[in-house]
């Protein structure tokens with residue numbers, strides 16, 4: 001049976017003026033999987049996300065998504081195809097309310113909203129769905145506050161709710177749980193698992209117990225190259241992976 | 252950090268104590284009605300000429316604020332849209348003999364066309380580079396005005412006829428023209444308010460707040476920036492056209508970079524990103540210029556001092572400070 005890959009890269013590479021941040025990466029993500037991308041600091045994980053979503057232009061290589069070559073598609077275009085990313089540094093709209101943050105994503109359903117002559121009251125139709133999404137991440141009580149007033153962990157939760165609002169086919173999550181306490185980690189893990197039903201998730205995560213718990217498949221990146229791939233047991237037992245992590249620890 | 256971060260001017264002046272989101276919806280309405288009432292009776296106490304100057308610059312500043320406060324884009328060359336519109340309106344009224352409404356409309360279209368052309372070039376860059384391009388393009392336009400014949404060089408277009416509104420109402424009387432200017436000003440203000448509080452405005456604010464995130468949600472940020480640039484330059488064009496009719500004069504001063512600076516000043520003093528801030532800012536600056544005119548060049552020094560004080564003491568501007576204390580979004 002041929003594998004059904006929703007995302008597949010071929011020879012994906014990026015160099016920053018001579019420095020090869022990502023080299024020759026063939027990443028394949030199965031449809032419906034929760035796939036982890038791990039690796040020591042500076043391995044090139046975020047750079048990969050930037051390449052996949054066109055926030056950086058690859059030096060070489062091709063990206064296939066849903067059977068379509070998206071190597072030359074713009075960032076906004078890629079999002080419109082249903083491949084939506086989050087950011088390592090929390091990315092909310094600080095001076096919009098928590099509700100508005102999610103609503104801006106829901107608003108995509110009505111097209112591009114260039115109608116500057118219409119009242120924003122037309123957006124109230126999305127309030128119920130926005131509150132529902134906020135409730136799922138435990139933020140319903142904060143709906144009317146400015147996003148800037150939220151704690152770090154809650155901002156990440158809001159970001160996730162905003163991403164989910166787009167109902168993406170595939171989500172790229174860059175360290176969605178970094179800087180969170182235990183409770184928040186559990187909540188977000190559960191949420192990602194729930195959200196992953198019917199969609200694909202590719203996530204960067206340093207917390208290996210989260211990865212062990214949540215992810216079906218793991219790709220290890222080191223110095224811009226794929227070092228190992230497989231399920232948690234395979235990867236965690238791989239001497240090269242242990243070496244890479246320890247090596248980085250000493251660096 | 253892997254993304255190239257840029258600090259937008261809007262971020263520079265983010266209030267430290269952000270206003271509460273839930274705004275009494277009727278508040279804007281009440282303030283607007285109060286403002287209208289005051290302006291309706293204002294000619295009883297103040298010279299119509301002074302009031303009209305104020306309203307033209309207030310509309311100009313509001314247009315500029317739409318771009319800076321809500322689009323997060325700092326244009327250093329906004330005088331071009333104002334001044335070129337003044338020239339075109341003046342030329343249309345004087346040489347082509349068009350009525351005031353058509354003349355101002357042509358002025359607005361001038362603002363729109365120039366905004367489309369210059370905006371499309373400038374939005375390719377971010378932050379300070381964006382501002383530099385707007386300034387460079389504005390300087391080019393200034394030299395064009397200096398050389399072109401229809402602008403009459405140093406003299407400018409003088410004795411522009413105010414004409415009859417819709418061929419009926421004679422605008423040569425200052426008090427009559429005042430109410431026409433007031434109507435246009437209020438319409439412009441309402442229009443801007445609507446733009447800010449529209450579905451488009453929501454996306455615009457999202458882009459201002461976090462452009463990469465807005466893009467990752469599927470919004471093409473460049474198009475929104477261009478759209479708000481054109482909206483802003485169009486309204487600036489209306490203000491410029493009105494100014495040409497009010498003063499019956501269109502000169503190089505209107506397209507000069509100092510005019511671009513003045514509108515920045517008005518907006519920052521009043522409070523950028525607030526609906527009423529630019530009006531207050533324009534009132535402060537125009538009043539100062541009017542009553543301190545005998546100081547000559549010192550007016551500029553006083554203005555500079557106010558600007559410095561403003562930046563040092565209350566970065567949110569006058570209305571921004573009031574809004575913060577009341578915890579409202581104004």
Ligand SMILES: Nc1ncnc2c1ncn2[C@@H]1O[C@H](COP(=O)(O)OP(=O)(O)OP(=O)(O)O)[C@@H](O)[C@H]1O
Pocket residue numbers: 016021039040041042043044045046047048088252253254
């Ligand atoms: N825009 C850029 N210009 C130059 N070098 C860059 C740029 N972005 C990333 N790099 C470099 O590329 C390498 C990979 O960075 P990247 O952020 O992708 O690592 P990462 O795996 O996400 O690390 P972390 O776990 O710390 O987030 C690093 O050495 C980084 O310094």
Ligand SMILES: [Mg+2]
Pocket residue numbers: 045046047088
């Ligand atoms: Mg990273």
